[in-house]
Amino acid sequence: MIDEPYRWVEAISNRREYIETELAPGSPTIGLSFSDGILLLTFGRDRRKIFEIYDRIGMGGIGHPGDIERLRIMAIELASTEGFTRSAADVSLRRMATYSFSPALKQAFEQIYGAPYLARLLFAEVGESQEEDLFVRLDYDGAMHANAMSAGKRRESFGAIAGTRRGLEQVERILSRAKLSNLRNALEAAIRAWGAGLYASGEDQADTPEESVLKEFLKSRLEQYTIEATLLERGTAESHAAFVEVPDSDVESVLSKFR
Amino acid sequence: MDGSNQSSPLAGDFLSVLKQRRLISDIPNSAGNRSELKETSATTILGFKFAGGVLVAGDRRATSGNVVMYDRADKVLEIDRHSVMAIAGSPATAWEMARILEHSFQFYRRSQLQEMSMEGKVRALSKLLRDNLGMVIQGVGVVVPLFATYDKKSSDPAKVFFYDAMGAQFEATDFASSGSGALAVRSVLYYENNWGTKPLRERTQEESILLALKALDTAAEADTATGAIDRHGRIFPIIKIVTKTGVETVGDDKLSVLFQTHVA
Numbered sequence: 001m002i003d004e005p006y007r008w009v010e011a012i013s014n015r016r017e018y019i020e021t022e023l024a025p026g027s028p029t030i031g032l033s034f035s036d037g038i039l040l041l042t043f044g045r046d047r048r049k050i051f052e053i054y055d056r057i058g059m060g061g062i063g064h065p066g067d068i069e070r071l072r073i074m075a076i077e078l079a080s081t082e083g084f085t086r087s088a089a090d091v092s093l094r095r096m097a098t099y100s101f102s103p104a105l106k107q108a109f110e111q112i113y114g115a116p117y118l119a120r121l122l123f124a125e126v127g128e129s130q131e132e133d134l135f136v137r138l139d140y141d142g143a144m145h146a147n148a149m150s151a152g153k154r155r156e157s158f159g160a161i162a163g164t165r166r167g168l169e170q171v172e173r174i175l176s177r178a179k180l181s182n183l184r185n186a187l188e189a190a191i192r193a194w195g196a197g198l199y200a201s202g203e204d205q206a207d208t209p210e211e212s213v214l215k216e217f218l219k220s221r222l223e224q225y226t227i228e229a230t231l232l233e234r235g236t237a238e239s240h241a242a243f244v245e246v247p248d249s250d251v252e253s254v255l256s257k258f259r
Numbered sequence: 260m261d262g263s264n265q266s267s268p269l270a271g272d273f274l275s276v277l278k279q280r281r282l283i284s285d286i287p288n289s290a291g292n293r294s295e296l297k298e299t300s301a302t303t304i305l306g307f308k309f310a311g312g313v314l315v316a317g318d319r320r321a322t323s324g325n326v327v328m329y330d331r332a333d334k335v336l337e338i339d340r341h342s343v344m345a346i347a348g349s350p351a352t353a354w355e356m357a358r359i360l361e362h363s364f365q366f367y368r369r370s371q372l373q374e375m376s377m378e379g380k381v382r383a384l385s386k387l388l389r390d391n392l393g394m395v396i397q398g399v400g401v402v403v404p405l406f407a408t409y410d411k412k413s414s415d416p417a418k419v420f421f422y423d424a425m426g427a428q429f430e431a432t433d434f435a436s437s438g439s440g441a442l443a444v445r446s447v448l449y450y451e452n453n454w455g456t457k458p459l460r461e462r463t464q465e466e467s468i469l470l471a472l473k474a475l476d477t478a479a480e481a482d483t484a485t486g487a488i489d490r491h492g493r494i495f496p497i498i499k500i501v502t503k504t505g506v507e508t509v510g511d512d513k514l515s516v517l518f519q520t521h522v523a
Contacts, residue, residue: 052369076370077276084273084362085282241365 011112019140022118026062026163027225028171028197030190031124033133033157034180037234037242038126041190043225050230052243054079054091056126058232062161063119063140071119074104093125097136097144106142116140122161126232126242135159160193167201170208183246187229187254195221195258218258227251273366274359274386283359302334303440303478303485304345306405306419307448307459308433309467312502313407313417315343316471318440318479319494320486321350330486335497339364340505342380342408347438348424352400356387377410381420381428388426395424403437409501417501433459440478440485447474464500465517468509471498472522488518 029042029049040050040058049068050060053075061068078100083091101121109116117140125134135147137159148155158175162168171193178189195218199209209217229246236242269275277283304317317334320327335345336357344360346353363383367375375383384406394400406420420428421435429435433452436444451470452459462470472488475496479487488495495514500507 048372051372054369073370076366080273080362080366080369081276081280081282084277084358 008112012110015109015112015116016141019116019118020164022064023062023120023140024163024201026120026161026201028160028162028167028194028201029060029062029122030171030175030193030197031060031122031135031159032175032178032180032186032190033126033130033135034182034186035130035234036183036231038124038133038232039183039186039190039246040122040124040230040232041187041194042228043194043221044228045225048228050228052230052241053123054083054241055088056232056242057091057093057096058124058230058243060122060124060161061119062163063117067117067119068121071101071117071121075101075123093123093134093136094146097123097138097146101138102142102144104142105138105140109141120161122159124159124232126234128235130157130234131155133157137161160197162197163201167197167199170200171197173208183231183250184254187246187250188257190229191218191227191254191258215258222255222258227255271367271371273363276366277359302347302438303436303444303475303482304334304347304405304438305436305441305444305448305471305474306345306407306421306431306434307452307467307470308417308419309459309462309464311464312409312500313343313419314464314467314471314498314500315345315405315407315419316475316496316498317345317347317438318475318486318496320484322484325483327486330489330492330494333497335499336361337499337506337508338380341410341501342406343499343501343506344384345405345407345437346402347404347441348402349400352391352394353402353404356384356391356402356404359387360384377408377413377418380408381406381418384420385422385426385428388422388424392425405435405437407501409503409505411503416503438485440475440482443478443481444474447477468498468514469517469521472496472514472518476522488522490515490518490523 027043032039040060042049042060047065051072053059059072059075078096079091105117108114119140121138123136127133137145147159160168160171162171174193174196180186195214196209199217229251231244231246232242233244302318306313306315315335319330319332321329321332335343338344338361344357360383364375364380391400401424403424404422408418410416410418419431419435421431421437422428434448476488479485493511495511498509
């Protein structure tokens with residue numbers, strides 16, 4: 001039955017609907033580029049969601065933990081074997097996403113007798129300058145969105161994933177207006193964007209939340225969620241990994257403004 | 260492209276990933292005929308504990324038979340933020356081992372989301388040496404390294420290990436040395452530790468650097484395969500210090516000053 005074109009399209013669209021429903025309640029992950037590097041931030045309840053992939057690459061994900069884990073290991077293996085056989089400088093997020101991840105995700109999604117990946121990923125790669133910072137969003141169907149076409153071209157200084165399209169729009173609305181001069185501003189903007197994204201992913205929140213509503217919402221959510229904030233530091237020596245946890249003191253001082 | 264964590268027989272093992280993808284050549288394990296090839300080899304390396312951690316040093320010479328191949332070889336290699344490997348023997352094999360080791364530790368940390376234990380790291384190098392046995396029997400690619408690390412969890416955090424060519428690992432109490440000039444260095448360190456101004460473990464960083472310079476100079480005096488300090492060419496030994504805060508390389512400027520004022 002599935003070999004009829006119409007059935008195939010129908011099966012794919014059912015599958016898309018199913019995955020979107022599963023991903024909808026996911027907690028957004030925010031990536032923000034500023035002078036010192038890239039901040040990756042999310043909130044979770046019981047498991048880590050931001051991971052180190054290679055020297056300059058980090059990853060965040062929404063979806064089934066098993067699928068995120070498979071994709072994470074795939075990324076680490078790809079990057080590590082490339083870095084070992086060639087050099088760390090040859091490990092490139094754009095190549096990895098375009099030539100390896102996108103086709104693999106698309107294939108799994110369209111093979112309707114097999115299981116698709118229940119995951120939406122955000123990759124970030126810190127460059128030598130802010131113009132070279134790269135964010136790539138990869139969806140379960142292999143669709144890919146990067147923050148710029150290539151270094152130096154018109155670009156967004158952020159990347160994000162959220163459970164729903166509306167959630168993502170809210171996140172991007174806040175991030176595109178944020179003025180970032182240091183880590184604390186970046187933390188503050190990212191926390192607000194996360195709140196707005198989670199709020200808008202809720203069932204019937206069609207409109208942009210009022211500032212006071214968002215504040216209340218964030219305050220209540222901070223009691224249930226734990227923050228996860230990581231920095232991809234710019235300009236670390238070649239042999240060192242750029243991926244470091246943001247110090248608790250910085251996180252706490254910013255979080256206290258929202259409590 | 261199976262991404263599951265179970266794809267390799269041992270989770271987080273980078274070496275099996277490389278083997279699976281055929282990215283490293285299998286080392287022939289049969290004992291063939293001894294080759295007539297004159298191998299590039301090296302060295303004098305040493306490591307000892309001082310008040311702040313461990314110091315690891317090595318000369319810069321690589322030789323092939325009686326020919327000096329290179330006088331700027333780096334035989335003390337940073338493996339991760341708290342470990343250093345120093346190599347004596349065939350650089351071709353040793354540098355490859357260091358590369359595998361560096362990637363293995365990172366791969367383990369990234370994929371398994373925890374740091375490999377100190378024992379695990381020491382064992383990993385032992386396994387690489389064991390894998391190299393086939394080459395050793397054929398008389399090429401012999402490597403006899405030192406491994407130094409700082410294990411914050413231990414009550415005696417500074418650690419120095421030395422190995423034999425088959426992969427046996429030995430933990431040194433105070434100091435270890437390897438390479439063609441090892442005996443001279445060992446004598447100097449033994450003497451200094453027992454009858455010197457104070458035991459090695461009580462010395463400051465600067466006193467330790469000085470001792471390392473003198474010990475390497477002593478080795479170079481009698482051993483042609485060990486490079487002496489070349490003031491004109493500004494070639495100084497590589498000295499790395501492993502402490503609580505991580506690995507630090509002592510700069511040539513500092514070595515130059517210390518050498519001029521205390522050694523020369």
